[in-house]
Amino acid sequence: MDLDTARFAQGLHEHTAGFAKAVAGADPEAPVPTCPEWPLRVLAGHVGQAHRWAADLIRSGPAPVPDPFEADPGAPGEWSAWLQAGAADLAAAVLAAADRPVWTYFGPRPATFWLRRMAHDTTVHHADAALAAGAAFEVAPDLAADAISEWLEMLSHPVMATLRPGFSALRGTGQTLQLRPADGVGWLITRTPGGVRWTRATDTADVTLTGPVEDLLLVLTRRLSADRVTITGDHGLAEHWVAHSAA
Template sequence: MDDERLAEGLHEHTAGFAKAVADADPDATVPTCPEWPLRVLVGHIGQAHRWSASIVRSGPTPVPDPFDADPGEPGQWAEWLRDGAADLADAVLAAGDRPVWTFFGDGPARFWLRRMLHDTTVHHADAALATGGAFDVAPDLAADGISEWLELLSDPVTATLKPAFAELRGTGQTVALDPGAGPGWLITRTPDGVRWERATGTADVTLAGPVVDLLLVFTRRLPLDRITVTGDRDLAEHWLAHTAA
């Protein structure tokens, strides 16, 4: 997926997020992020986009606290969100091939565009679930969101950042995600961590359904019963219980 498609997706889901929270109560509870009222969820999105842009331009700074973000009055949210997404996209496209800091060492600036796209997409779903708004995501973006999440989970650095992820280690247990069309994802839990590949095959447990539903179940935004589970359901539930971001 090229940078232009990532930027297009970021703008699309930032706009969708803004539409989902328009005219909503800033203090409303977000069921899938229960510690955050809606204002904090809005603040997190705009803050994260600007923080990522500053990393691309100037290097790392401490991770900001979403409760410190000030998105302004609700009537200003849409413009504030759009400006943050544009700032990030502009910074990444201007950086080109120049390496920048990431959680996993220096890497391409597009790391932040891709990370923020998928973070925004999932939080777009959070906002829609909280306000009763509509949510959808293009299949190519949903598929890349699953792959990107698995890349994060399989990196050895991730368990040092969030120790609960170390519980995903195993002794060869396998989890398959089957979108029904095209290759799925085959995940293996090894003593050294998570391994995965784009493949369709037998596994100890298979989660099957439309790729959008797979993304939302896999990121704990929809219940497991939304899709078809074949095999060791306890294994699927254990995986989900230890992947809370």
């Protein structure tokens, strides 16, 4: 994790505001193509609900993951203020906790874990909202790169086999995938019998996905189709990975 707390807080606020702008004036019941079971109202509710849940967890300890369909973001005209209040609450909870370990899916971690997790989760949902509403979307390269690393950290953690049993399909016998951004070092992913392994490296692989880091993130999380980037090598391996690794 190369970015600091201030950068994650900035990213959280930027993409919460971007989400709110993307859905302003949109039909709250409009479907979200990349979250096919959710209308915009539920997507907005989930984002604000998740921020508040994480803030409460930092202050008081773990609680059951809430149901997005039970979230109440209020009237559409109130969404922006409600969403940004939730982001501010989370950032304040993280700053107050300092380096105190808090509960996470992967054992005790500094409270910054949740700021990073929610900054990237909000970024991807901002993309969902923009795609649903026909709005523009962009993410800074440093945030997009860290979001890719964070997702691979989670995919490769042993506890994910329990949290998301479907990820067991990503096991393999040494097949390799390279995510290669237009600028900078890429990610080399290896599928092993024990799960996913990865490192920051630019190397040869069975299949390589090349493109802007923003597009690589959105393809990795299945927000854009793989034809948005250049695929070199085993296309079937790339398709299988994308089909089974989405956030």
